[in-house]
Amino acid sequence: MKKIIGSILLLLPLVIFGNDISVATPQELEQAAKKADPGDRIIITDAGIWKDVNLKIRGHGTTQQRIVITTSDDAPLFIEGTSSLSIAGEHLHLKNFYFRKGHAAKNSVITFRISDDLANHCTIENFVIDHYNKLNRFDSDNWVVLWGQHNRIIHCTFDGKINAGPVLIVELNDERSQKNFHLIEKNHFKNRYRLGSNGGETIRIGVSRYSMHDSNTQLTNNFFEHCSGETEIVSIKSGANYIAGNYFFECEGSLVLRHGDNNVVDGNIFDGNFQKETGGVRMVNSGHVIKNNMFKNLRGEGFRSPLTIMNGVPNSLINRYMPVKDVKIHHNTFVQSGSLVFGGGKDNERTVAPENIRFENNTFVQYSDEWYMDNNKKGILFANNNASDVFQDVKVNSNSFGSTLVSKNVQTDAHASTKYIIENADELYNVLQQAHAYDTLFLQSDQLIFGLEKPLLITKPLILTGNQQYIFVSNADKTLPAFIVIANNGSLQVENIHFLGTYESYGNVRAGINTDMDGVLQCYTLKVKNCTFTDFNESSFAGIKAEKASFADSLYVENCLFHNISGNGIAFNAERDDKGIYNVENVWINNCIFSNILNSAIDIYRGGNDESTTGPFVEIYHCTFNEVDNKEQGAAVRLIGPQYIRFANNQIYRSGQGGRSIECREFRYHDIRIQHSNFFESGKIDTFYPQNIGDNTQEKPVLINYKKLDKQLPKSFKLKQTIGSYELI
Structure with a gap:
């Protein structure tokens, strides 16, 4: 036993x-x-x-x-x-x-x-x-x-x-x-x-x-x-x-x-x-x-x-x-x-x-x-x-918490940002390939015009600027999707660039800045300062826009001029399925001028009644809108569905005359304030809840500072003043 x-x-x-x-x-x-x-x-x-x-x-x-x-x-x-x-x-x-x-x-x-x-x-x-x-x-x-x-x-x-x-x-x-x-x-x-x-x-x-x-x-x-x-x-x-x-x-x-x-x-x-x-x-x-x-x-x-x-x-x-x-x-x-x-x-x-x-x-x-x-x-x-x-x-x-396979508190060697001095378009393309995240591409050249044969593809966070305002034009025979295209992993801070959509007999350019047509998986940030967007001459073109299946965490636009555009000035309106999907979370636009624009100066769209998100958050301050979207039933500023809007201290002059100066489609719980702005010979403010409209006036004409506009344009361009408007000569 x-x-x-x-x-x-x-x-x-x-x-x-x-x-x-x-x-x-x-x-x-x-x-x-x-x-x-x-x-x-x-x-x-x-x-x-x-x-x-x-x-x-x-x-x-x-x-x-x-x-x-x-x-x-x-x-x-x-x-x-x-x-x-x-x-x-x-x-x-x-x-x-x-x-x-x-x-x-x-x-x-x-x-x-x-x-x-x-x-x-x-x-x-x-x-x-x-x-x-x-x-x-x-x-x-x-x-x-x-x-x-x-x-x-x-x-x-x-x-x-x-x-x-x-x-x-x-x-x-x-x-x-x-x-x-x-x-x-x-x-x-x-x-x-x-x-x-x-x-x-x-x-x-x-x-x-x-x-x-x-x-x-x-x-x-x-x-x-x-x-x-x-x-x-x-x-x-x-x-x-x-x-x-x-x-x-x-x-x-x-x-x-x-x-x-x-x-x-x-x-x-x-x-x-x-x-x-x-x-x-x-x-x-x-x-x-x-x-x-x-x-x-x-x-x-x-x-x-x-x-x-x-x-x-x-x-x-x-x-x-x-x-x-x-x-x-x-x-x-x-x-x-x-x-x-x-x-x-x-x-x-x-x-x-x-x-x-x-x-x-x-x-x-x-x-x-x-x-x-x-x-x-x-x-x-x-x-x-x-x-x-x-x-x-x-x-x-x-x-x-979590897996032991993940290193805790890992210290990574940060790349020291580099400033590249760029004199021509060929150098710009070459540096774009070798640059690391957060490097600066600095334009410093005797030539004012940079002719681009293909878009600048942004696949990492970068800064693009110059010692003066340089002009981007197309040197391509066919239409370009944009001068700058933000793709996966890309973010951009851009300053002192004039995006000229039509140049000599070369192909048109659909946008100054756009996202990849195939979509962008990661959210990105776009900061635009002291830039000019002119002569985008088709109704689907825009100064700055985003395609479907792209999402910007933040869009900052400051001290910029949008002029002579047949489409939109800024268009983040590609998601039209009305399922609560939208293209940008935070929008901040300050001290910009939108003039002679056939469609809306700013178009932010979030359709449907889905309550699973709280954005977009849109803030627009100290901007001038001059002769924008006077088409029948048009809207100079179209903000469909943003859940937070601050529109203040702006001047709207002879804009939205065929419909609305500002169009909103808000729900009861949205936080909307339109106030302290001057409207002259412009369309109505169209909202579901009139209490969102604060103190505004429609009595005084807008005084456009043409000297200020002239300073924003490249030296090779001048302004010709007309009644209530201006044009480039």
């Missing part, structure tokens, strides 16, 4: 721990997973780079004996190119995969499903997905899609999602995936860049169609850093989820309980660090509990306030706004943040006030007396809330 027991004890380690199986290729890995017994460990030896692989890993472990798939010495397995990973089976545990330098093969990078086979009790750990984006920003994919039940995403890093589609989705579109009890824990979600459209969530749990089903997903102890794709950082569209212990840092948006009931938000930290549009929690539906959270230094308003309880829609469809009721909000701390909103989004559709909301034992630190906005004045019980001047802050160590 002792010998038998001893033999059994000797065999037990083999039964519990299984065998180590070495593999070196994707094919070997797939075959090994299929054949593996519970408790086996599959080791990818000499992990290096796998490119253009569509891995399908099936395996069946048990609760006591998982099948582990890892790398030798925990080295990263780099997966590049057009690749994906699909998992199916039970009790698989995958570690140390690193996706980079490519994009998903189809609609997702990692899927917990192969055909109709789902994954259950499976884990990915210590994974990285790093800037793994499709090439077109609106070519949608998802980085991780969870199906099945009891799966885990732990200690992973997801960095740099740019294109449409959430970073992580929990699907409920299958009965086998409901009440799933997934665990998403200790991950680092970072740099989910602004999309300029709906579909930029970092995480979505559920979907409206199945939102009355419970998910029971646990989203706990994760770090969200600069996740600003849209208004919803985390979009909850299901019931009975537990969101706890997460840290949101400088995220422009909110954790949104959009659909579904009985969700718990417990012990999270929302730290805006005083950055604009940083929010906390927004809620719809019933039975939620919001407790023990800290909301500090948040600067969002409205839908992005520290706490927003939405108004509901009577007899609401499942995908609209169910009334909010039976919610408990207690023991939260609000520190130096904006007002809370009770009854958010109140309009002609959303008329049902929140009901039976208990707001108790919450603390307000360094707040004024008015710490909330109540649009309905009923349905909310306030009890035992208090004010304080001090609070105990919580420090979070970001290094404890």
Whole structure:
């Protein structure tokens, strides 16, 4: 008997721990997973780079004996190119995969499903997905899609999602995936860049169609850093989820309980660090509990306030706004943040006030007396809330989140910026190829005119300027798309250039500055100062414009002249699908002159009624508009859909006479101010809400300073004054 027991004890380690199986290729890995017994460990030896692989890993472990798939010495397995990973089976545990330098093969990078086979009790750990984006920003994919039940995403890093589609989705579109009890824990979600459209969530749990089903997903102890794709950082569209212990840092948006009931938000930290549009929690539906959270230094308003309880829609469809009721909000701390909103989004559709909301034992630190906005004045019980001047802050160590495959606090050697002196067009093209990011291309030449045979392609952040205003003209036989084209990874600061769209018998130029016709994946910044844009002589041409599928984080235009243009002066209006998509987030135009322009001087477009973004933000100051868009039903300045507009101290002279001097298409909640401007013999200001129009006058004529204009033009040009206008001779 002792010998038998001893033999059994000797065999037990083999039964519990299984065998180590070495593999070196994707094919070997797939075959090994299929054949593996519970408790086996599959080791990818000499992990290096796998490119253009569509891995399908099936395996069946048990609760006591998982099948582990890892790398030798925990080295990263780099997966590049057009690749994906699909998992199916039970009790698989995958570690140390690193996706980079490519994009998903189809609609997702990692899927917990192969055909109709789902994954259950499976884990990915210590994974990285790093800037793994499709090439077109609106070519949608998802980085991780969870199906099945009891799966885990732990200690992973997801960095740099740019294109449409959430970073992580929990699907409920299958009965086998409901009440799933997934665990998403200790991950680092970072740099989910602004999309300029709906579909930029970092995480979505559920979907409206199945939102009355419970998910029971646990989203706990994760770090969200600069996740600003849209208004919803985390979009909850299901019931009975537990969101706890997460840290949101400088995220422009909110954790949104959009659909579904009985969700718990417990012990999270929302730290805006005083950055604009940083929010906390927004809620719809019933039975939620919001407790023990800290909301500090948040600067969002409205839908992005520290706490927003939405108004509901009577007899609401499942995908609209169910009334909010039976919610408990207690023991939260609000520190130096904006007002809370009770009854958010109140309009002609959303008329049902929140009901039976208990707001108790919450603390307000360094707040004024008015710490909330109540649009309905009923349905909310306030009890035992208090004010304080001090609070105990919580420090979070970001290094404890995410994958160990990502180096923490890496110091990179910054390239010392170089200033190149350029005397002719050939040198300009050559330097453009060899320049590094943030270098300066400085024009200094005896010749005033630079003849370009092809566009200057900007693929890195650069500065282009000169010691005087040089003239860019076309030397090409065919029409050029632009003098300057901003492409992927490009940003530009340009000064002292005159963009002359028509020159001698050479081909036309469609724009002074434009984006790549194929789209621009990364958002970019464009700063234009002391430049002149003249003689773009077709209705589709413009001084500055953007194409579809491009998105500027910021556009700054100062001290510029736009003259004799048959199209638009500035056109960021390419997204016309009316789905809330737009081309630029922040626009600042100051001290510019727009004269003799056939279409609008400025055209910024955001169509549709989507509420997932807060831009564009448009500011126009101290500009002169002279004889602009006098066509029937025209508009000298067309601002369709920007949600923040400041138009002040401008002069509008004989512009928009066939229609409108300014055309807006704002919603009730947009922040619009048109004021302190002078209108003379110009069209009307067309807005839905006249209260947005401040103090303006239409009595005094505009006095155009022709001497000032003359200084802005190259020495080879002069101004000829006519009545109320000027022309180049």
